[in-house]
Amino acid sequence: MILGASTFVEGVDNAFMLILGISFFFLIGITLTIILFIYRYNEKRNPKATPVKDSVTLEVTWTVIPIILVLGMFYYGYVGWIPMKRPPSEGVMVTANARMWSFNFRYENGRVSDKLYVPKDTAVIVNLNALDVLHSFYIPAFRIKEDMVPGLANNRSWFEATKVGSYTIFCAEYCGLQHSYMLSEVVVMEQEDFWNWYNDPDAMVEEIPEDANLALLGRQLVQAKGCVACHSLDGSNLVGPSFAGRFGETITVITGGQEREIEYNEEYITRSIYEPDADISVGFRPGQMLSYEGEITEQEIELIVEFMKSLSEE
């Protein structure tokens, strides 16, 4: 099997081994029997068929044996799965938010991250929350998957990671255009490292050093928040208009059904992030983007603006 890094791996992989083992046994056994029959009883070797009477004993045997085997498979599947449905009451609590087409993770102390940082050997309980359509929270290395359903409360997944490292998180439920780019990572850290990260005072205040490259921070931000899934940086139009070369231009938008011309400036960008349907660029459809109010701060918008300016200067 593939790499495993959670406490569920053993139970799940045991079920895999049992089922695949029995399956290969029957597949190979029956296939060899067929090949043997074709060799032994083909028309040239055996020109005359011999009638064989049905045997009730044989029919019953090959009904009962498979029933016993599948009941065994059912049992192993059940045993490997039931712990996933029983999250402990204590552990690191995270809310995973999924939207087209990115994840973000909010911790109990308010820290938000686009990657899921977790401590090793500690239960992590993930509250699954979808903002728009169905998504699915899938970490192959942990053997967990649970759909994220909009409007479904108390939908949880949990795990306990056993190995330090980074593992991919996939969205496994088809969610539209950029579904295949809806990826993230779970980063398993030693407990001490995790708690240092979790309580990092710098990360909380988010003070930006004076000599920082604001445009670069802005670029990292639009990538981390998943903006680039719909808004390209190379001028091509995807679901939404491209970010490239637009800052400072005059653009035509539709506001409340009326066309009007406005300047592409900081005010427009802020409104587009908090009220995406207020001004729709001509040629695009409303209702495609959800508001990022509470997800992107005004300070962060300043960084995004700096980045867009830099794209227009290039």
Next chain:
Amino acid sequence: MSESTTSSKHVSFLEYKGKYKGLLGWIFSTDHKRVGLLYLYTMLVFFSIAATLGLLMKLQMLAPGHTLMGPQTYNAMFTVHGIIMIFVIVVPGLPAVFGNFFLPLMIGAKDVAFPRLNLASWWIYVIGILVVLSSQFIGGWPDTGWTFYAPYSFQTPVNIVPALVGATIMGFSSILTGINFIVTIHRMRAPGMTWFKMPLFPWTLYATAWIQVLATPVIGITLLLTLMERLLGVGIFDPRLGGDPILYQHLFWIYSHPAVYIMILPGMGVISEIIPVFSRKSIYGYKAIVLSSLAIAFVGYFVWGHHMFTSGMSGRALYAFSFLTFLVAIPSAIKVFNWVSTMHKGSLLLQTPFYWAVSFIFVFMIGGLTGLVLGSLATNVHVHDTYFVVAHFHFIVFGGTGYSFMAAIHYWFPKMFGRMYDRSWANIGWVTFFAGFLSLYTPMFVLGLQGMPRRYYDYLPEFHAWHIFSTLGSILMIAGAAIVIINLVRSSRHGQKTSEKNPWGGKTLEWQADTPPTLENWEEVPTVTQKPYEYK
């Protein structure tokens, strides 16, 4: 049934002159054999389209990144590929083509019970297809996947209404065919053909027809509710309107899981015809096969939840569904044991239909056994919505229906057209297709176990090697399919003529009819005295 044709003897159904001539003589013919061929030609056209879409998708997957098409095109392609393959090909599939053609012949009837209704089903089916295709001109191809899962199907910018309406219309065609077959089998069997003297293909058509009649309305209801929501804004499935997206999945799979048995049961019937004929031996365990078909049709209604193990459904429901799923595996296992036992001590005629039938057993076993992985809770959670499911699905549905369809057409071809196909090209086509099929779909099991999700337009580099393998397999498989189809189409016009009634030495009634059969099949309806497949 014009009087002039019944009087003249031995005019085949291909040649008789009815009220209309030429093409009209076909599309307005109520002869069950012509209706069967109308379905065959329609499916041939749409299979070619959907298979081409499949090939283009595999070529896109040859390398990561934007290589051949963009994500919107790819998403529309897998949706249209799925809709055509499921609703146009495999669901009507064997019953519409071979059921229509051979059910009356095999039970000694002159036609189906309601010939006009039978022709109407084909017309409804074609109208449904045209409505689906019209989506290209009103809002673009749907991009939701063939499952139309809520709430994405309400939010996607493209217009999915035509696809939904079309699928609903095709559902009616399926229901009407089902009713027709049920009545035909109950009322029109030849004198002496008691239920347990009926051949196995009609038995599986009977089980299938009940599923068509009882389960198809559910998909109609679901799609209508979806339309109400999309057009009128009634909140049923969309959480923004207070609806429940999981309810949609329940309704969808209450139909679509039994539909898998609509696809596979007639295939099992075909294999149960071919194996005894080519073994020169009576079928082993006739009653067990009949009962297992009925058991599959019955238990198949209660396992839909296994498509939803990670959907957020309650845990108790999940293990009940898992348990029932394992039980439905048993009747399929019984059939495999019976087929293999039938070959034991036989005298095996190694011809093309037999090769397709044996390779059916092989791919069906792989499809069935990997279904156990999906039925078990712990393993399902890992491989659900990955390439493992795609592989399993193609092994069981394409492997099951496709191989049995190929077996059926190579078996009944001389009876249908009064000509024989080129046997060596048929065998070359089979071996190429079989090799391509295995190398196309087997790597997908590995990809799924590694965690590659399905419906991904692009993928991480770690999955590259197996995708190359799979794409090469798809090219080989398409080449094999092309050889088979060209050989058959060519032979239906230019193949060697034959009027031999029984080229394979079959014991069922269709082999007593003329080759090709006449308008109403029999001058005198045969009387049945023995069980089918009585080889002495």
